[in-house]
Amino acid sequence: MRFPSLLPAALALLLTTASCSQAQSDTSEKGDKKAKNAKGGDRRKDKTAASEVQGLVKVGSLKGVVPESSGLAQAPKAGHYYSFGDDGNRPILYEITGTGEGAGKLDVPADNTDWESLSRDGQGNYYIGDCGNNESTRHDLRIIKFRPDTPAKAGIIAFQYPDQNEFPPKKKQRNFDCEASLWHDGRVWLFTKDRGQSSTSNVYSVPDQPGDYTAKKVGAIAIPGQVTDAALRPDGRRLVLLGRGELFILDGNSWADILKATPRQVALTGAGQTEGAVFKDDKTLLISTEQGGLFEYTLP
Template sequence: MKKYCKLFLVFFVLACQQKASDLTELFSFPKSLKEVSGIVTIQNSELIGCLEDSGNKSKVYFLDLTGEIQHSIKVKGLENKDWEDIAKDPQGNLYIGDFGNNDNIRQDLAIYKLDKTALTKSEIHPSAIIEFAYPEQKDFPPKKKNRHFDVEGYVVFQNNFYLFTKNRSSNFDGTAFIYKVPNVSGKHQAKKIGEFKTGPDYQNYAITSVALSPDQKKLAILTHSKIILLENFKGDDFLSGKRTEIDLHHFSQKEAICFKDNFSLYIADEKVKNTGGKLYEFKIQTPTQN
């Protein structure tokens, strides 16, 4: 009996000594923004652009670093079917990823381009619509064990989009696919260019957002409790480089990530009852001093 008591005491002490989160809380989102699903920096990281997912307004909001909404854009002619992420290219154009597909039933997946020159307006039409489909998906929906066609995170790289799938299969094993779609208006077949495993359980390893650093040398994959950092990859073979798993020691419904600069990230979680609905900063390393 004493042996079991000692074991219990050890586990209890280890649990109590769990490392505090390295996340720095910056602000709470306004009450009107409860389901932020994508964030991006603009104007040299002085503003945070964000959007919400399915059922919310077809708008992009721009917040200052205190959390106040400074401006918003209504994207005309579009329904927010399931806006899951927002990205930008090196020129500063924004892209809305309308590809949320929880039940793997959608056949209207699309990405919408917002020109940099129009971001000060209150209403705009998308300047380009990129539609795509997954050639591997034959059924809508597939069997529950084969539901690999939801996406909540993507990046723009070398004039292509790279989408990282969120595993919705009943036998979750962390498998995620990487699809490539050209940044060109029209209808496209997404090309599967990679496959990897995030980790063993859905709660901690389902992908909720992806971001590319400004120097395009780091790619951060977000889950509810972790960051999977890919570095030193060759071209668009993101899996060819170094992989580091970072435990945030903080579990919440984290849905959005973007780089503030090459060495730090912004992370947002959704409001769930009395928790979340905040923007955090996370430093992944200290710049090397020359």
């Protein structure tokens, strides 16, 4: 009767097997998570993440309507908006409703080198920021000014930065990519997307009339992110700088005060690569993503 002497060995084998099984299970779970992350994360979670951000609501989709939406502006018709595709897409403004339905197209007689932003003034003129500059190598930065009723008469506001002397500069100094611009008080204002390491959005401005200019450097805003669009509230007292999956709010009683304000950061977790923003009303932003999402965000 030697069975009792086998019990410790059997028990040890049992514990070892369970331990290995658990380790394999943990490894499998980690592998699954890595696989999901490699493919862009858990899509089911992505779909519901936006609902977890207070005030953020998905209101429509631009898929099949606007290819890689990179900006937004109010269209002449109330409740309608213009958007456009990123670089490599056709030079077209797509008119959409507030829920993403297509409502028309407008051909613009200008190349889309790297369109990144869109705004309008109080007289019905629109300004397309063709100043995307990922590698800080462009010598042909420009803003296209036009009216929707006479697009063939588009004018060009060409500009260069006063502080760029190398094309490209060193990687840590590449802060000459601009994906955010807006019209205000007779000038077009440019907010750079810092591709260096300073976490700073430099602010420049140029006149709103066609011509060739050296932009005026106005200042800089400490932004812990990369700016992809800009929107100014109609009363001129709140500026919103959009980032990728986040936004920054600057308030002030004047434009000068706003540019000196400390930004308040708001996470838009789950929205995706947010690229376009426009005020729908004083408290609500309409936000588009490059993946085709269309959201409303109620500002705090």
